[in-house]
Every structure is written in C-alpha cells, then in structure tokens.
Amino acid sequence: MLTLAQVNAMPDAAFVEAFGSVYEHSPWVAAQAAKSRPFADLGGMCAAFSTAMRAAPEAAQYALVRAHPELGHRLGVDPGLTADSAQEQGGAGLDRLTPEEYTHFRALNDAYTHKFGMPFVICVRKVGGHAKQVIAQAMEQRLASTPQAELAEALSQIDAIAALRLHDKVVA
Template sequence: MSDRDAFVSRFGGVFEHSPWVAERAYDRATATGLSAGNVHSALCQAFRAGLPRERLAVLRAHPDLAGKLAIAGKLTADSTAEQASAGLDRLSAEEHARFTALNEAYTQKFGFPFIIAVKGLTKNDILTAFERRIDNSTEEEFETACAQVEKIARLRLQSMLPGDENA
C-alpha cells in the first residue's frame, strides 16, 4: 500500500463517505506533518476547493439525526458515537417524531440533511438549532452546513490524533 493509499484509508472517512477530500489533501497534509491541526487544515482546504456539487455530495452523505439509519444500526461508528453522545439514541416517541418531522422539512427545503456537530450538545440544543436554521436561506444554510462538516472533521481528527487539541 502506498503512503497516499494509507493516508486515504486512515483519513478518507473524516468527511463522511467522501475519500476524495483526503485524496486531494494528501500532498499538503503530509508536507506539514500529521498533526490534527495540519491534517484538518489540508482536508478543509481540499473540501472548500471542491466544486459546489462535490461539496453538496459530502453534505448528502451525512445521515439524518436520529433517522432511519440510526434506528437500523447502519450509521458509521463515528456517527453512532456522535449521535449517542447527544442522547439521540434515547429519544422518547414524541422527541423522535419531532426530529423526523424536522429532518423531512429540512431535507425537502435544502436538499441535504441537517448537519450539526453534536459533541457537547444536548438533544434540546440540537432541536433549538434545527428550528432556528430551518428559516435560513439556501445559500446561508449551505455555508452553515459546510462549516459544521468541517467542525465534525476537526473533532474526529482530534480523537484520531490525540495531543493536538488546537486543530
């Protein structure tokens, strides 16, 4: 396995199901050293340089919060842990119905799922953000979702490359 292949294998899932981000970030990331901060910077630069349709595909690769994939146990390990940390795996029937309705309305309006870095948030924090952001314009929400994807990537890298909390 080449160094590039090993890098993509290790970091290709940091941006949900989007190894192209790691492929394009390889040269920059390895030139500056494999710290969480350096890898995050290189991955974000590659993501932001992607075509709008490529960035949209990254957004669409994210699962709904407390959605069908979570119920079926088919989330990535990272997504499962992230959603569980916010209590989304322990919703009441009423809370689940609210998440489902918001997921459907949001996806219908924007064409991609609601994305938020859930670490450190409660289900109520997430619902509040959901209800506030659903009124955003498409352009504003696309940028907000992209920023949240980058935050999720930073958190994932910090767990993969401990000791670099400033990523």
C-alpha cells in the same frame, strides 16, 4: 493513535485508508489533503482537509453534505450510518429519543430536507448539555435560513466534526 511523523510518512493509499472516513463517506477529501503533506502540526492537517473540501465544486460539496445521516434515526434504521456518526449521535442522546422526540425530529428532518435538499448537519459533540433540545432548536432556527447560507453552515459544521475526528486519530 498516530503521530504526525507517521501521518507524514504514510503512502497516499494508507493515508486515505486511515483518514478517508473523517469526512463522511467522502475519501476524496483525504486524497486531496494528502497532497498538502508534510503537515507541520495537527492544526495544519485540519486546515488541509478543510481547504480540500472548500476547493471542491459546489456539486461535490452538496454530495458531501448529503452523505451525512439524518439526526435522530432509530438504531438500525440507517444502514449507511458510520460508526463515528453512531457514536457521536449516541453521545448526544439521539439514539435514545422518546417516541414524541422521535416524531418531532422526524418532522424537523423532513422539513429541512424538503426545503434544502440535504440533511441537517451539526457538530453534536460541540453542542453540550441538553443536546437533544439544543439540536432541535437549531434545526427550527436554521429552517428560516437561505439555501446558500445553509450550505455554508453545513460545511462549517462538517469541518468541526472532521477536526474532532482528526484529533481522535492523531496525537497533537
């Protein structure tokens, strides 16, 4: 883990190398957040990343959401699945779906992607117990949403994912 003093002293390239994966396959968020240093605390660091993401054009925001994997993929099926995402999905049991659960998740993912043109994103580490069922219910509920509301919700979920990842990398 890094201290905040180490983070603030890093050259920009090292900062992007260390934190470029915090927002899935989107090192541009870290590059923008680096410009806000020095950070007074970890909360300020998280806020700088969020501000960088939210200040981006809508097309970049959609690209960020689309960089996230679908939930419940079979192990080895998604070559773009990052180590962080694999660990997070595994912690929620999404790497151990029964055949019936897998079929249900596949159908929900397909319906969501067809309607919104992006994968369903949720911070699985904040879901808690019975994660698979809670995630499936959230997918079903959010299918009734509007595209603009879903983009906003996806960005909020991505911020939550990123904050947890930053807390994993930096000593508060």
